[in-house]
Amino acid sequence: MKDSVSPDKLRQLYYEMLRIRRVQLKIESLYHLDDMKTPIHMYIGQEAIAAGVCAHLGKEDYISSNHRGHGHYLAKGGSLKRLVAELYCRETGCSKGRGGSMHLVDTSVGHMGSSSIVGGGIPIGTGLSLSIQMKGQGRVSVVFFGDGAAEEGVLYESVNFAILKQLPVIYIYENNQYAVCSQISARQRGEIIFHQTNPADMFVKVVDGNSVLDVYQAAGMAVERARAGDGPSFIECKTYRLRGHAGAGSDVHLGYRPSEEISLWEARCPVADFRKRLLQNGDMTAGDDEFMEKEIADEIDEAFLFAQTSPLPKGEEVEKYLFRG
Ligand SMILES: Cc1ncc(C[n+]2csc(CCOP(=O)(O)OP(=O)(O)O)c2C)c(N)n1
Ligand SMILES: [Mg+2]
Numbered sequence: 001m002k003d004s005v006s007p008d009k010l011r012q013l014y015y016e017m018l019r020i021r022r023v024q025l026k027i028e029s030l031y032h033l034d035d036m037k038t039p040i041h042m043y044i045g046q047e048a049i050a051a052g053v054c055a056h057l058g059k060e061d062y063i064s065s066n067h068r069g070h071g072h073y074l075a076k077g078g079s080l081k082r083l084v085a086e087l088y089c090r091e092t093g094c095s096k097g098r099g100g101s102m103h104l105v106d107t108s109v110g111h112m113g114s115s116s117i118v119g120g121g122i123p124i125g126t127g128l129s130l131s132i133q134m135k136g137q138g139r140v141s142v143v144f145f146g147d148g149a150a151e152e153g154v155l156y157e158s159v160n161f162a163i164l165k166q167l168p169v170i171y172i173y174e175n176n177q178y179a180v181c182s183q184i185s186a187r188q189r190g191e192i193i194f195h196q197t198n199p200a201d202m203f204v205k206v207v208d209g210n211s212v213l214d215v216y217q218a219a220g221m222a223v224e225r226a227r228a229g230d231g232p233s234f235i236e237c238k239t240y241r242l243r244g245h246a247g248a249g250s251d252v253h254l255g256y257r258p259s260e261e262i263s264l265w266e267a268r269c270p271v272a273d274f275r276k277r278l279l280q281n282g283d284m285t286a287g288d289d290e291f292m293e294k295e296i297a298d299e300i301d302e303a304f305l306f307a308q309t310s311p312l313p314k315g316e317e318v319e320k321y322l323f324r325g
Contacts, residue, residue, distance in 0.1 A: 005213065007283040009055070013212045014278055015292050016051035017271045020071045022296050023080065026304065027070075027087065031248040035308070036087040038100030043071035045210075045242035048270035049174055050075035052215025053142060053235075056223040057110070062128045062141040064121035065114035067102040068174075068241075072144050077109035084303040090310035097313045098321055118179075119152030121145060122171070126158040129169035129232075140226040142170045148179025150192055159194065159234065163201045166231035170222045173236045174209065180245045181256040194234045202232045209237030210270040240265040 005013075024044050031040060043050070046068070054075035057063070065072040073083055078094060086093030087101055094106050102116035112128060115121045125143030132139045149155065150173055162169050173192070177184045197204050203225055207214040215237055222233035242265060244251025252259045278284035 005216070010278055010283045011288065011292075013051055013055060013216060014271075014274050014284065015296075016055070016075055017047040017212060017274065018292060019080075019296050019299075020047045020050065020074050021271050022293075023074065023083075023300055023303075024070060026300050027084075028243075028248040030304075036101075037089050038087055038102070039246050040087070040101045040248065041068040041246050042241070042243040042248070043068050045265065045270070046174060046176060046237075046239050047071055048212035048215050048274070049172065049209050049237045049239060050144070052212045053144075053170075053172055053219040055216055056219050057140065057142065059109045060137075061139050062110045062112050062125065062132070063144065064112050064125035064128065064141070065104065065144050066118070066121055066146060066149065067114065067116045068146065069104050069114035069144070070101070072114070073104045073106070073111055076106075076111045078104065078106045078111050080299060081303045081306045082106070084307040085310050088307040088310070089312065090307055091313050092306070092310040096321065119145065119149040119154050122149065122152070122155050122158045125171075126162055126167065126169055129162065129167040129226075130165065132168050133165065138168075138227055140168050140170060140223050142172060144172045144174060146179065147173070147175045147177065147184050147188075148182075150175075151179075151187060159202070159232070162232040163197070166229070168226035168229070169232045170219070170226060171232070171234045172219075173234065174239060175236055176209075176239050176241045178241065178245070178257070181254060183257070192236065195236075197234070202234055203230075204234045204236075206236045206238065209239030210265075210268050210273065212270060212274055239270075240268075242266060242269075 024042050050071035059077060063072055063076050082094040086095055086099060089097040091097050095103050103114060105111060105113040122143050122145055125141050129141035132141060194204055203222055205218045207218045218235050222235060225233060
């Protein structure tokens with residue numbers, strides 16, 4: 001399949017990753033000004049996963065996301081302007097400025113919400129796939145979650161139910177090896193249990209999460225199966241977050257991971273690697289690359305201006321979207 005991906009698609013995958021990366025670098029560069037009144041969790045280093053998976057999805061398909069969700073939101077077709085406005089807590093934000101970075105949502109493009117409760121999106125995405133199946137819609141529901149979330153009991157309840165009902169759900173396990181400051185080997189004995197699942201019950205695959213083509217290929221198989229009614233999939237994407245758990249910049253001073261480890265993964269940057277590959281193989285010219293950089297930079301400037309000049313929510317509307325039981 002790698003060979004059968006057209007140059008247009010290769011460039012699209014690159015563009016998506018590059019756009020996610022550039023937006024985050026911009027967020028990072030302005031975060032210290034404290035105008036974005038929201039915690040942030042950077043997706044830098046994991047872009048290949050959102051880009052590779054969402055390339056198979058349409059607006060009618062669903063995703064549910066987590067606290068590290070900027071990439072999921074953008075790759076699924078969420079508006080960049082409304083993302084940035086959300087970080088600035090403006091009325092024009094995708095969650096009307098009430099959610100911040102960890103609570104992005106845009107149901108018009110099938111982004112059904114991100115949850116700051118670790119593992120919270122897993123049952124939501126599973127429930128969405130049940131609704132798809134009951135309505136016979138042929139859509140797919142994708143859940144993005146991390147290795148910390150994989151240790152929540154709700155994953156096991158959800159996967160069990162998905163297998164039982166053969167639901168059109170795809171679990172994207174973004175194993176970046178850390179939950180806050182805790183390395184995975186301190187929390188898990190070995191491989192996650194789903195790798196032993198009967199293939200007839202669930203399609204399970206482990207991929208290099210820093211290779212957009214590997215992710216794209218595995219996600220393509222999973223989406224095809226889900227649309228054909230062949231049940232759930234579980235894809236482990238092995239990756240690494242290049243920034244601290246939360247906030248902007250490096251966290252190497254905290255001392256929970258060696259700087260050599262970070263450097264090793266920096267050298268395997270999914271965006272830079274793919275760029276090099278496309279240029280070497282003649283699938284992209286230096287001119288194409290420059291054009292993309294310029295287009296993305298302009299879009300980002302426009303989005304930040306839009307956000308910074310948008311109104312804040314009105315004080316008297318503070319209770320407007322509160323749920324009262
Ligand atoms: C139920 C719950 N427990 C703990 C937390 C605090 N917390 C926020 S993010 C996080 C780590 C999540 O790790 P992982 O799922 O691997 O995602 P990553 O941050 O690596 O992307 C924790 C423990 C939380 N938000 N919700
Ligand atoms: Mg993690």
